[in-house]
Amino acid sequence: MTTERLSLFVELNPWWRTGEVPSSWPGLTRKKYLNEVLKWVEDDFIQVISGIRRCGKTTIIYQVLDKLMKEKKFNPQNVLFVNCDDVKVRENFKYLTDIAGVFDSVGTGKKLIVLDEVQYYDEWELQCKNLYDTYRGKIKFIISGSSATLKTSKNLNFLTGRMMPITITPFSFEEFLRAKKITLPPIKGDFEADYKGLILLNLNAILQEYLEFGGFPAIVLASADKKSQMAREYFDEVIYKDIVKLWEIKDIKNLEKVALFLAQNVGQRFSYRKIAEAVGENKNTTQNYLHYIEESYLIKMIEYYAKSTAQQFRKEKKIMLVDPIFHTSRFGLINNGPLAENCAYVHLAKANTKIFYWKNNYEVDFVVESPMATPIEVKYQNDIKSEDFKGLYSFFKHFKKVKYGIMVTKDRFETHKTTDGRTIQLVPLWLFLLSS
Template sequence: MIERKIYLKQVLPFIDQDIIKVITGMRRSGKSVFLQLIQNELKRRGIEENQFISLNLEDLANEPLTEYHQLHKYLLDRTKEINGTSYIFLDEIQKVPNWQKAINSLRVTTNCDIYLTGSNSQLLSGELATLIAGRYIEIKIYPFSFDEFLTAIDSPRTNLNSDFMNYVNIGGLPFLSRIYQDKIACQNYLTDIYNSVVLNDIVSRYSIRNVDLLQRIFGYLSSEIGHPITASKIQKYLKSENRMPSLDTILDYINYSTEAFLFQKVPRQELRGKKSLKLNEKFYIMDHGLRNIILGNNQRDIDQVLENIVYIELKRRGYNVEIGINKNQEIDFVATKGNEKKYYQVTYLLANESTITREFGAYNGVQDFYPKYVLSMDNFDFSRNGIIHQNIIDFLLETSK
């Protein structure tokens, strides 16, 4: 197993604390393995394995426990058999309606340390979430970073460009590191994951009848990565294909995609007035390998894919990310974390002077002293006027140095 240090660092301070640890992320992004990593850490601390209570709630054998009273009774009975702290690990807790009632009761009545995973962003919203408000921490798991991908495939890191193109094409879902050299196997696996997210997490959950419309909307979002999107634009596109869904339907389907962690919505911010713009938001796919399945060759739209990779990497590093609006220009990403702030422009190559002028010129008039970057695949350093040019691969690997 790859030791996902960036996430372990987030959870370690809360081990043995009266805080429910909720691990969220899209399907097959590594949540279940992360639970095992936490158990390994507990064992290193001297905790006996017989103090662990682990359940995968997608396992058919555990289906009776997806009723919250039954889950509560089972866990309560198990904790009574354990001397000392019970460490409870529940995988895919969203399978249990009203799970918050069972978990909150266990938290207040037993000596336990609770870890949950879930594949839906609505896990912690709604009226019942108030039962555990202030008593949980959410840890968001993303697919493998490029650095993790290199570690997983045991790369000697002597041919990073070739390894990176493999990563561009197949994405970062952890299992792919085992079969990354078999393109057909990778394609089949990604297709199965995409169908699982669409059919299990969206179609079944929301009782959607028009699956074709849903997939066409997802195709549109994938093709427009990095471009401002509105429901009316999607409606106009669908009209050209002789489909006329309502704007409400389109908005609902988009929301379902973000709730299932298939896409992430990124707001735009007016840099000078600090005003958040609610319209024309951008969308990025959680794993760019899935985009390859939805649309085809990622290398054909390499600019968009690189932008997607950089966005997810910034989120993985814990930044809040927005699109910056600077007069009539746009800055790809404004990344903030506490008092830290960085600006990023992303392009494939600075191929000519007009591209250089456009990318570096996006910062014209931004007067603050926060770091400003232009990321590209170029190896030559184009830094100028206090703006840092950085190779994208170097950017992706900088946390490992």
Template sequence: MIKRELYMRRIRPFIDTDLIKVMTGIRRCGKSVMLELIKQELKESGINPQQFISINFEDLNFAHLQTAKALHDAITKKASEIGGKVYLFFDEIQEVRDWEKCVNSLRVSLDCDIYITGSNARLLSGELATYLGGRYVEFVIYPFSFAEFMELYRSVVPNESMQKCFQKYLLLGGMPYLSNIKYADEPSKQYLQDLFSSVQFKDVMKRNKIRDVDLLERIIAYVMANVGNTFSATSIARFLKSEQHTVAPETILNYIKYCCDAYLFYQVKREDLQGKQILSSNEKYYIADHGIREAVFGGNMKNINLILENMIYLEALRRGYHVTVGKAGDKEIDFVCDKRGEKLYIQVAYLLASDETISREFGAYDTIRDNFPKYVVSLDEFDMSRNGIKHCNIRDFLLMEEWN
């Protein structure tokens, strides 16, 4: 179990406070491990583990607690037996009907510290905002970064070079469980395919009562094929029509939104950097884990430029940036990253193999006049920085302690 310090740094200030700590993210991205790391910190601070009450709602042993009343009664009874302050850890809380009512009631009636995880972005919308508004903090957990992957991969293959680790990461992605199967190719592919099926069935189809499974699969395949490309619901509708499927763009948007709610895809808005406004059409989508794309759809090496973009986008999210795609006149900046008003611009390329490519990637910044850092990242080994624009090898960029 590696100590995911990037997240622990953010969570630590809220440990042992009365705010509810909510950890969300795609299924199997390591949310349960975060609960274990928090328990470890509490134990190290002198808290007796007998004060912990932990329930994983995917465990059938707790199926009888999947209503707000049943869970509330069981926790209240257990807390009275323990006496004093209790620490509640609820894993995959979305399986409990009306869970937010139960959690809010426990928060009010018990001396407790509450931690919950869930695999759906709508966990924190609707009624929950009513019950818990202002009383929770959310942390989105992502699959392993390249740095985390490399740390675990080297425990399986000691002294492996950074380049070899990166090649493996390109194909397998960052789902934590892969280390348990020693990153073996076929078992890893099987695991990622099964994980994808589970997300598609439990978190998208079942949760949203989707009946047209074939349509959902076609839309997901289209988005996977086009990660990092701008497209609209209308362009997907045209594509499906060419395959004899007539679908309204609104239906397509709903299906994609369900996938985003399940943290399978992330939508990135386009921003007009000159007009300072968010553009309403042709967003981009990236996938939560590029290893899932390789296992289900294939072609990561063929589409390496898009996969490198996907990696950089997820890394920016991990580091707490709000990310948009920048439009500056007729040019596009891959990523405009903003953290509390501090900006960073990133252009991603596979290789700067020709003068034309170099001119295009560095030239994207021609009309950007501010003094925020501007990067071009690629797999080239030589530093090609120029005109105040920094060039960096992607592997090194992903491993940098701070982007500045």
């Protein structure tokens, strides 16, 4: 039996024979995530890599393994990658501890085990705790899975103090451009300097593709006639394989109605009552559905910017998608404005900062604290009129310490000074999406 199991390991880990990860596996290098994983790889923590389905988690793991082997941090024969979704794996190894036990019995030296799609094992949290406690200092563990499954586990407390979470998202605009073989000059993190370096590339045409089809790696590289169908399949996978299965949803039709309502109304403010009325469901069930959909990383609900938590709770939420293709693949390209706003949100979210919206008589699309509040208004157009500034002006009036705001445009780049000395920087969307 042990010989059969080791043969399966050899089949799943070609570097045991060749000494390296197959060159076609790592894909586009995503330095942010690669460096984040590598930073903790020599510590004992179980690294938990999660993210929406198809965002590139496994590819990043291959990049990590490739780097570790090339830098000789681990002997290739001491690196084990196991896809827990593989039926053959689950037939040969009833428990995760069986996998570790067989691997531990061969060879010497520090070892690394990657358990991809770990949620396919029952009580994986408790099993991973046992792995950590048994093999700490001897075997390093990296686990991965869909966000909904890993984030909402009832038994995740078993791993408290033992894990280091990392969340992966679809391609940023910069990664999208690299995937399209577009070479960028060094990004300096200064709007004016970067504008001068990037303006000659005429990025608006390629930006339009990103607005419509987003950043899921396989969709970015797919032909135009396949992109929307792939996105619909991704959407259905999240609904059926994550949400329905994890939360044992019985009324799947109404769950789909809620998810599609959210995808259609990207950038809109809403209350639970409004959505419940729109889809013909009661408020409590609708609120639960929204929670499940958000935990699955399909959407994010943006809260109102206020110093009072109670005030935030009472106000409407604002809907953003993890990727714009969940809108365009279902409803087509109707208006670039909401898609531009959604792409601006996706970029801000990658900085792991808290994002809000604000509204009084006028609305500000986003407010970020870094540490001073910065209001950001998205006007994806070049004809900027005086009324387009009213949201930012109103925000400045209510928050007198705030001296700087941003307006994201289509092509306009200029600095606007208010009569009371505030600064509003007009920035093209393509430049904003490449800023740090």
